[in-house]
Amino acid sequence: MGKERVTVIDIAHAAGVSKSTVSLVLQASPLVNEVTRAKVNAVIRELGYVYNRGAANLRQSNSKSKIIGIVVNDLTNSFFAELAVGVDMVVQSAGYVQFLANTAESVDRQREVIASMREHGISGLILSPARGTEAADLKSLVASGIPVVNVVRQVAGAKVSSLVSDNHAGVSAAVRHLAGLGHHRIAFLGGFPDTAVFSERLQGYRDALSDMDLAVHDELVVSSAPSRAGGVAAIERALLLRERPTAAVCFNDAVAFGVCDGLRAHRLDPGEDFAVIGFDDVIEAQTAVPALTTVSVDPQGMGRRAAQLLLKQINAGRAEAEAIVSSVRLVVRQSCGSASDKRERLSLL
Amino acid sequence: MGKERVTVIDIAHAAGVSKSTVSLVLQASPLVNEVTRAKVNAVIRELGYVYNRGAANLRQSNSKSKIIGIVVNDLTNSFFAELAVGVDMVVQSAGYVQFLANTAESVDRQREVIASMREHGISGLILSPARGTEAADLKSLVASGIPVVNVVRQVAGAKVSSLVSDNHAGVSAAVRHLAGLGHHRIAFLGGFPDTAVFSERLQGYRDALSDMDLAVHDELVVSSAPSRAGGVAAIERALLLRERPTAAVCFNDAVAFGVCDGLRAHRLDPGEDFAVIGFDDVIEAQTAVPALTTVSVDPQGMGRRAAQLLLKQINAGRAEAEAIVSSVRLVVRQSCGSASDKRERLSLL
Numbered sequence: 001m002g003k004e005r006v007t008v009i010d011i012a013h014a015a016g017v018s019k020s021t022v023s024l025v026l027q028a029s030p031l032v033n034e035v036t037r038a039k040v041n042a043v044i045r046e047l048g049y050v051y052n053r054g055a056a057n058l059r060q061s062n063s064k065s066k067i068i069g070i071v072v073n074d075l076t077n078s079f080f081a082e083l084a085v086g087v088d089m090v091v092q093s094a095g096y097v098q099f100l101a102n103t104a105e106s107v108d109r110q111r112e113v114i115a116s117m118r119e120h121g122i123s124g125l126i127l128s129p130a131r132g133t134e135a136a137d138l139k140s141l142v143a144s145g146i147p148v149v150n151v152v153r154q155v156a157g158a159k160v161s162s163l164v165s166d167n168h169a170g171v172s173a174a175v176r177h178l179a180g181l182g183h184h185r186i187a188f189l190g191g192f193p194d195t196a197v198f199s200e201r202l203q204g205y206r207d208a209l210s211d212m213d214l215a216v217h218d219e220l221v222v223s224s225a226p227s228r229a230g231g232v233a234a235i236e237r238a239l240l241l242r243e244r245p246t247a248a249v250c251f252n253d254a255v256a257f258g259v260c261d262g263l264r265a266h267r268l269d270p271g272e273d274f275a276v277i278g279f280d281d282v283i284e285a286q287t288a289v290p291a292l293t294t295v296s297v298d299p300q301g302m303g304r305r306a307a308q309l310l311l312k313q314i315n316a317g318r319a320e321a322e323a324i325v326s327s328v329r330l331v332v333r334q335s336c337g338s339a340s341d342k343r344e345r346l347s348l349l
Numbered sequence: 350m351g352k353e354r355v356t357v358i359d360i361a362h363a364a365g366v367s368k369s370t371v372s373l374v375l376q377a378s379p380l381v382n383e384v385t386r387a388k389v390n391a392v393i394r395e396l397g398y399v400y401n402r403g404a405a406n407l408r409q410s411n412s413k414s415k416i417i418g419i420v421v422n423d424l425t426n427s428f429f430a431e432l433a434v435g436v437d438m439v440v441q442s443a444g445y446v447q448f449l450a451n452t453a454e455s456v457d458r459q460r461e462v463i464a465s466m467r468e469h470g471i472s473g474l475i476l477s478p479a480r481g482t483e484a485a486d487l488k489s490l491v492a493s494g495i496p497v498v499n500v501v502r503q504v505a506g507a508k509v510s511s512l513v514s515d516n517h518a519g520v521s522a523a524v525r526h527l528a529g530l531g532h533h534r535i536a537f538l539g540g541f542p543d544t545a546v547f548s549e550r551l552q553g554y555r556d557a558l559s560d561m562d563l564a565v566h567d568e569l570v571v572s573s574a575p576s577r578a579g580g581v582a583a584i585e586r587a588l589l590l591r592e593r594p595t596a597a598v599c600f601n602d603a604v605a606f607g608v609c610d611g612l613r614a615h616r617l618d619p620g621e622d623f624a625v626i627g628f629d630d631v632i633e634a635q636t637a638v639p640a641l642t643t644v645s646v647d648p649q650g651m652g653r654r655a656a657q658l659l660l661k662q663i664n665a666g667r668a669e670a671e672a673i674v675s676s677v678r679l680v681v682r683q684s685c686g687s688a689s690d691k692r693e694r695l696s697l698l
Contacts, residue, residue, distance in 0.1 A: 045460075067465065075434060076632065081424045088451055092458065097465040099448035102437060109441065111394075116416065116446040120469050229636050264638035283425065287578050289613040 006047045015043040068096045068310065069117040070126040071110060073153075075102035077227065077254050078282050079299045080128065083151065086303020087126055094311055096123065103130040107137060114141060124310045126303075127160075128152045131195060135159075147313035151306045153197055154323075161313065161322045163306045167197055170295035170328040171204030172211075174249045174277040177293075177330055179212040181337060183247040183275060187220040189234040189259055191251030198223070198251065201279070205249060226251050231258020232265075239266060247275035247336070253282045253294055260288070260335065275336040290334030297328055355396045364392040417445045417659065418466040418474040420459060422502075424451035426576065426603050427631050428648045429477065432500065435652020436475055443660055445472065452479040456486060463490060473659045475652075476509075477501045480544060484508075496662035500655045502546055503672075510662065510671045512655045516546055519644035519677040520553030521560075523598040523626040526642075526679055528561040530686065532596040532624060536569040538583040538608055540600030547572070547600065550628070554598060575600050580607020581614075588615060596624035596685070602631045602643055609637070609684065624685040639683035646677055 008026075012019045017040060024032045025040040032040075068091045072080040088098050099122075101113040110130045117125065124147040129137075135157035141148060148160040155162075171188075178186050188205045191198040202221065209216050222237050224230035231250060235258070238245055250256035256278030260270040270276045271290035278285060281296035309322065357375075361368045366389060373381045374389040381389075417440045421429040437447050448471075450462035459479045466474065473496040478486075484506035490497060497509040504511075520537075527535050537554045540547040551570065558565050571586050573579035580599060584607070587594055599605035605627030609619040619625050620639035627634060630645035658671065 067469070075430045076427065078425065078427060078430070081427070081430050085424060085451060085453070088453075092461075097450065097462050099450060099466075101446065101448060102434065104434070104437075112441075113446050117448075120416070228633060232636055258636065261636055261638040284577055287581055287607065287610055289610040 010047060011040065011043050014047065015040045066096050067117075067120065067122045068098045068124055068126065068307070069114075069122040070098055070100045071103060071113055071117075072100065072128045073103050073105050073110075073130045074226075075100075075104075077252075078284065079252065079254070079280050082282055082299035083128070083303040083306075086300035087307040088303075089300070090304050090307035090311065096311075105131045107132050111137065118144065118146065122146065124148065124314045126151055126306050126310055129155050131192060147310055149306050149310045149313075151302060153195065156196070159321050161309055161320075161324075163302065163309060163324045163326060164197075165295075165297045165302070165326050165328050167200035168204035168207070170279060170297075170330070171201040171249055172208040173328075173330040174279075174293075174295055175205055175208035176212060177332065178247045178249065178275055178277065178336065179208070179214060181247075181275065184214060185217070185220065185243060185245040185247070186214070187222060187238050187245035187248040189222050189238060189248045189250045190224045190230050190255030191226050193223045201251060220245055224251075224255065226255055228254050228258040228261070231255035231260075232262040233258075235259040235262035245274075247277075249277045249279075251279060253278035253280040253285055253292060256292055256294065256335070257284070257288065260290075260292075271335045271337050277330075277336050281331060285331075285333070288335075293333045293336040294331055295328050296331045297326070302326065359396060360389065360392050363396065364389045415445050416466075416469065416471045417447045417656070418463075418471040419447055419449045419476075420452060420462055420466075420474065421449065421477045422452050422454050422459075422479045423575075424449075424453075426601075427633065428601065428603070428629050431631055431648035432477070432652040432655075435649035436656045437652075438649070439653050439656035439660065445660075454480045456481050460486065467493065467495065471495065473497065473663045475500055475655050475659055478504050480541060494667075496659055498655050498659045498662075500651060502544065505545070508670050510658055510669075510673075512651065512658060512673045512675060513546075514644075514646045514651070514675050514677050516549035517553035517556070519628060519646075519679070520550045520598055521557040522677075522679040523628075523642075523644055524554055524557035525561060526681065527596045527598065527624055527626065527685060528557070528563060530596075530624065533563060534566070534569065534592060534594040534596070535563070536571060536587050536594035536597040538571050538587060538597045538599045539573045539579050539604030540575050542572045550600060569594055573600075573604065575604055577603050577607040577610070580604035580609075581611040582607075584608040584611035594623075596626075598626045598628075600628060602627035602629040602634055602641060605641055605643065605684070606633070606637065609639075609641075620684045620686050626679075626685050630680060634680075634682070637684075642682045642685040643680055644677050645680045646675070651675065 008019055008022045012022045022040055025037050070084055070087055074080060084100050091098050103110040107130050126149050128151050133155050135155055138155060138158045142159050150160055150162040154164055175186055188202060206216050219241055222234045224234040248259060250259055256276050259276050263270045263274050268274050278292050278294035281294045281298055285292040285294050357368055357371045361371045371389055374386050419433055419436055423429060433449050440447050452459040456479045475498050477500050482504050484504055487507045491508050499509055499511040503513055524535055537551060555565050568590055571583045573583040597608055599608055605625050608625050612619045612623050617623050627641050627643035630643045630647055634641040634643050
C-alpha cells in the first residue's frame with residue numbers, strides 16, 4: 001500500500017554507502033562500524049524505509065524473525081500485565097519485539113493465536129496456558145522445534161520448558177504464619193479447583209494445617225474465579241459459616257483484594273478483624289491499604305526469568321525442555337496483622 | 350525448523366479433496382461448503398499444517414495479513430488491558446488476531462514495535478501514543494496507507510483517526526456533582542500536566558468551578574503519575590495543605606484508588622470523610638469498597654468502538670481520518686457520599 005516504496009538503493013545513495021553495507025546494517029551485522037551504522041539508520045528513519053521481514057525470512061536459509069510471542073490466559077489480571085512487562089525488559093535488550101495475545105481462558109482462541117504467531121515466524125513463545133490445555137494441544141508446536149516456555153501453569157506431558165512457582169511451599173508458609181499468630185480457623189479462598197496450580201496450593205494448605213496440628217475443615221475451602229470479584233464472592237460465602245474463619249490464605253492477590261473489599265462491605269477491617277494473605281505480590285500489594293501480606297512470586301521477575309530461559313533456547317538453536325520451580329517467599333505486610341497486634345486484640349476479646 | 354513439513358498435497362490426500370479445495374479453505378473462501386471446510390480443517394489440525402502467511406502474503410497481489418496491532422503506553426494500568434480485551438472481542442469475530450505491544454511511555458520503543466508490526470504486515474493499528482509522541486513520529490506510518498486509530502490520546506497534526514473521551518464534559522460533570530453535594534474545596538488530583546488529556550480535564554475542572562461560583566485555587570491541583578502510587582502521593586500532598594480539600598476529582602481510576610488508599614492510611618474513610626471521583630470506570634470501580642463514583646468511559650466499550658472504526662477503514666481499503674469524541678457519563682456510586690449522607694454528616698459537624 002506504500003505510495004513510493006523506498007528501496008535499499010535509495011538508502012545507499014542518500015547515506016553514501018554501498019547497497020551491501022545497507023543490507024548488513026539491516027541484518028544487524030557486526031561487520032559495520034558504529035559511525036556507518038548510525039548514518040545508515042538515520043537515513044532509514046528519515047526516508048521511512050520498512051524492512052520486509054517476511055520476504056527477508058523467506059530469503060534467508062536460517063529463517064529467524066525477531067519476535068517473541070507471549071500468550072496469556074487472563075489479561076485483566078494485573079499479574080499477567082506485569083509478567084509481560086518483565087518479559088519485555090529482557091527481550092527488548094536482546095533486540096526482540098514482544099507481541100502479546102490474550103486467550104481469556106479459551107483453548108480455541110489459544111489455538112488461533114498460536115497458529116497466527118507461528119505463521120508470522122516467531123522465534124519463541126512464552127505461554128501461560130488456558131484452563132483445560134492438554135499436551136495434545138501443544139504437540140504440533142513442539143514438533144515444529146520452536147522454543148516454548150510455559151509459565152505459571154504446567155501442561156502434563158507437554159515436552160516444553162516450564163517456569164512455575166513453588167505453590168506448595170508458598171501456601172504452606174502463609175498458613176504457618178497465620179497459625180503462629182494464633183489463628184485456628186484459616187480459610188483457603190478462591191481459584192478454580194480443576195487446575196494443577198489450585199491442587200498444589202490446596203495441598204500446601206492442608207499439609208501446613210496438619211503440621212501445625214490444626215484440623216482441616218472442608219467447609220473452609222471456598223473456590224471461586226481467581227479474580228477480585230471471585231474474592232468478594234468467596235469471602236461472602238465464608239462469612240455465612242456458622243463458625244467463621246478468622247483468617248484466609250487466598251489463591252492469588254486479585255482474590256485477596258476482593259476478600260478485603262468484601263470484608264469492608266461487612267464493616268470488618270482487613271488486617272485488624274480478619275487476616276488476609278495473597279499470592280503473587282503484584283505492584284498493588286505494596287501500595288494497597290492495608291498493604292497486602294503475600295507470597296511473593298514477583299511477576300516482573302518471573303517474566304524476566306522466562307524470557308532469559310527462552311532466549312537461551314533460541315540462541316542454542318534447539319529446544320531442550322527444562323522444568324524450573326521458582327522459590328517464593330512470604331512478604332509480611334499489614335493485611336495479616338502483626339504478631340503483637342494480634343495478641344493485643346485477642347486479649348481484648 | 351519443522352521436522353517433516355506437511356504440505357497442501359498431504360492434506361488434500363488425507364481429506365480426500367483436491368489441492369485447490371485445500372487452498373480455498375486456507376484462504377477462508379466462501380466457495381467451499383461447510384462440511385468440506387470442517388473436514389479439511391480437521392485434517393489440518395491433525396497433521397499440524399502451518400499456513401505460511403508470510404509466503405502467502407508475498408504471493409497475493411493484494412497483500413493482507415490478518416493481524417491487528419495494538420500498541421499501548423502503559424500495560425500496568427488495567428484500563429489498557431480492558432481496552433485490549435474489548436478490541437479482541439471485535440477483531441476475533443472478524444477473523445483477525447490481535448498482537449499487543451507495550452511502550453511504557455517510551456517514544457523510542459514505540460518506533461521499534463510499530464516498525465516490527467509493519468514488517469509483519471499488520472492490517473491496521475490501534476495506538477494509544479506514548480507521552481511526547483509527535484505527528485512526525487507517525488508520518489511514515491500514515492504515508493504507508495495502513496489504517497491507524499489513535500485512542501485515548503490524540504496527536505496534534507497526525508492525519509489518523511482518533512477516538513477519545515469527552516474529557517472536559519466528564520470532569521465538569523464530576524465537579525458539578527461534588528459542588529451539588531456541598532463541597533467548596535474540590536481538588537484535582539493526578540496526571541502528567543504535559544499531556545493534552547490532562548489539559549482538557551483540568552479545563553473541565555476550572556470551568557465547572559466557575560460555573561458553580563466556586564473559587565479556583567491552584568494549590569488544589571496536584572499532578573502525579575497517573576497510577577495508583579501517584580494517587581497515594583497526590584493525596585498525601587493535598588492533605589498537607591493548611592486548608593484541606595474535602596473532595597477530589599481524580600485524573601483516572603488508578604489515581605482514585607490510590608487516593609482511597611492514602612486516605613485510609615490517614616484514617617479517613619473515602620466516601621464518608623472525603624469524596625472521591627475517578628475517570629474511566631474500570632471493572633474494579635464496581636467491586637471496590639467503597640464502589641467508585643467515576644466518569645464512565647467503559648474501556649472495553651472503547652476498545653470495541655476503536656476496533657470497529659479500524660475494521661471499517663480496513664474494509665473500505667482506504668484510511669480516511671475520522672475524529673470521534675465519545676460521550677461519557679458520571680456513574681454515582683459510594684466513594685463520593687450520597688447527597689443525603691452528606692447533609693447528615695454536615696449537620697453533625
